Amino acid sequence: xxxxxxxxxxxxxxxxxxxxxxxxxxxxxxxxxxxxxxxxxxxxxxxxxxxxxxxxxxxxxxxxxxxxxxxxxxxxxxxxxxxxxxxxxxxxxxxxxxxxxxxxxxxxxxxxxxxxxxxxxxxxxxxxxxxxxxxxxxxxxxxxxxxxxxxxxxxxxxxxxxxxxxxxxxxxxxxxxxxxxxxxxxxxxxxxxxxxxxxxxxxxxxxxxxxxxxxxxxx
Amino acid sequence: xxxxxxxxxxxxxxxxxxxxxxxxxxxxxxxxxxxxxxxxxxxxxxxxxxxxxxxxxxxxxxxxxxxxxxxxxxxxxxxxxxxxxxxxxxxxxxxxxxxxxxxxxxxxxxxxxxxxxxxxxxxxxxxxxxxxxxxxxxxxxxxxxxxxxxxxxxxxxxxxxxxxxxxxxxxxxxxxxxxxxxxxxxxxxxxxxxxxxxxxxxxxxxxxxxxxxxxxxxx
DNA sequence: CAGTGGTCTAGACCACGCA
DNA sequence: GCGTGGTCTAGACCACTGG
Numbered sequence: 001x002x003x004x005x006x007x008x009x010x011x012x013x014x015x016x017x018x019x020x021x022x023x024x025x026x027x028x029x030x031x032x033x034x035x036x037x038x039x040x041x042x043x044x045x046x047x048x049x050x051x052x053x054x055x056x057x058x059x060x061x062x063x064x065x066x067x068x069x070x071x072x073x074x075x076x077x078x079x080x081x082x083x084x085x086x087x088x089x090x091x092x093x094x095x096x097x098x099x100x101x102x103x104x105x106x107x108x109x110x111x112x113x114x115x116x117x118x119x120x121x122x123x124x125x126x127x128x129x130x131x132x133x134x135x136x137x138x139x140x141x142x143x144x145x146x147x148x149x150x151x152x153x154x155x156x157x158x159x160x161x162x163x164x165x166x167x168x169x170x171x172x173x174x175x176x177x178x179x180x181x182x183x184x185x186x187x188x189x190x191x192x193x194x195x196x197x198x199x200x201x202x203x204x205x206x207x208x209x210x211x212x213x214x215x216x217x218x219x
Numbered sequence: 220x221x222x223x224x225x226x227x228x229x230x231x232x233x234x235x236x237x238x239x240x241x242x243x244x245x246x247x248x249x250x251x252x253x254x255x256x257x258x259x260x261x262x263x264x265x266x267x268x269x270x271x272x273x274x275x276x277x278x279x280x281x282x283x284x285x286x287x288x289x290x291x292x293x294x295x296x297x298x299x300x301x302x303x304x305x306x307x308x309x310x311x312x313x314x315x316x317x318x319x320x321x322x323x324x325x326x327x328x329x330x331x332x333x334x335x336x337x338x339x340x341x342x343x344x345x346x347x348x349x350x351x352x353x354x355x356x357x358x359x360x361x362x363x364x365x366x367x368x369x370x371x372x373x374x375x376x377x378x379x380x381x382x383x384x385x386x387x388x389x390x391x392x393x394x395x396x397x398x399x400x401x402x403x404x405x406x407x408x409x410x411x412x413x414x415x416x417x418x419x420x421x422x423x424x425x426x427x428x429x430x431x432x433x434x435x436x437x438x
Numbered sequence: 439c440a441g442t443g444g445t446c447t448a449g450a451c452c453a454c455g456c457a
Numbered sequence: 458g459c460g461t462g463g464t465c466t467a468g469a470c471c472a473c474t475g476g
Contacts, residue, residue: 279472
């Protein structure tokens with residue numbers, strides 16, 4: 001185990017055990033340098049990674065602190081937002097903004113609301129070759145995600161997750177400030193080899209963040 | 220913009236534009252050192268971060284390469300595996316392995332099967348303080364995830380995603396080889412401030428792309 | 439076995455923000 | 458002001474692995 005890993009796992013252990021609570025200050029970098037007998041670069045790398053993972057928060061002059069638990073949202077990963085918002089005990093509403101057929105593609109745009117606040121701007125393409133029955137759905141009352149989930153089995157999905165700045169139009173729809181950070185999830189779904197749907201979901205970053213940490217190869 | 224950020228964004232741009240395709244080798248560290256006129260530490264930090272993000276793959280002696288797009292299964296992210304497997308048209312089965320009450324905690328272990336193959340080993344703690352009615356559920360027929368989703372509203376969830384090696388016991392339950400790479404998802408859920416459940420789901424790494432196996436006429 | 443990435447060192451300068 | 462974290466440098470040794 002490398003020095004950096006030891007530093008990280010020691011701090012993680014103290015936080016997860018509750019020995020260090022949210023808001024507590026953890027040792028300064030130079031104190032960890034002394035404690036582990038390593039260079040500041042190594043301590044810095046360890047703390048930087050913990051901060052990026054959301055476990056700690058770093059403030060100049062003040063030090064590093066155990067972060068408050070983030071409001072991570074499992075909602076972001078779930079195809080059917082309606083079901084998940086309902087499971088949270090919040091009122092769910094789907095607002096259709098646009099629906100148009102473009103050749104073999106059905107384009108649907110709308111906003112998912114939770115507790116009467118816009119939660120997610122969705123831009124979706126449904127490929128009518130794979131889902132012809134979608135052409136007769138208005139999607140005024142039911143969101144395309146929920147409808148697809150119950151009508152079309154899929155065999156393959158691919159995700160992309162990015163952070164982007166909200167455009168003026170997007171910001172207006174999500175009741176947030178223009179240029180504000182958004183989390184966007186792109187999901188493409190196939191049935192066998194024919195594309196079923198492609199959706200881009202845009203979430204206001206100040207209320208929802210997805211900081212699941214991928215640690216390839218970590219113990 | 221820092222030097223490290225410039226290096227990262229330049230590489231990201233080349234990959235996303237298609238100029239560098241999956242499998243292509245990107246410049247060696249020492250070449251980037253020359254190109255950006257910075258130290259190797261800075262280049263290394265940038266590449267390390269890109270590798271952790273999954274954009275590139277680094278191999279000793281060979282260099283760094285644009286990674287193949289990861290095919291994440293949406294299934295892995297979803298609280299209710301049963302619903303998602305069913306939506307894929309696969310037979311779903313929950314197999315309860317263990318159920319025991321430990322003070323105020325109910326511990327449940329079991330395996331999710333899809334098409335009669337083990338897909339996911341689940342180890343769950345349900346906190347009876349928040350969910351007392353769980354004490355009278357046997358979880359022999361219904362998986363705790365599905366039951367909780369329909370019985371307990373949650374307000375906060377936190378995810379951790381890691382790659383781990385399967386222990387002998389885990390490997391046996393998942394019908395894979397010991398030490399094989401697994402994807403593990405840890406999800407903790409709260410209702411307001413009281414913990415509702417904590418679950419660890421372990422997926423065989425060679426099956427996390429399992430969507431491919433469900434393609435009937437796969438090439 | 440030569441060259442790569444993995445890790446680490448012991449410095450340095452800077453910007454920020456609390457005192 | 459002054460100590461913190463943010464970033465960077467110019468080295469170093471090592472383990473691994475492809476040629």
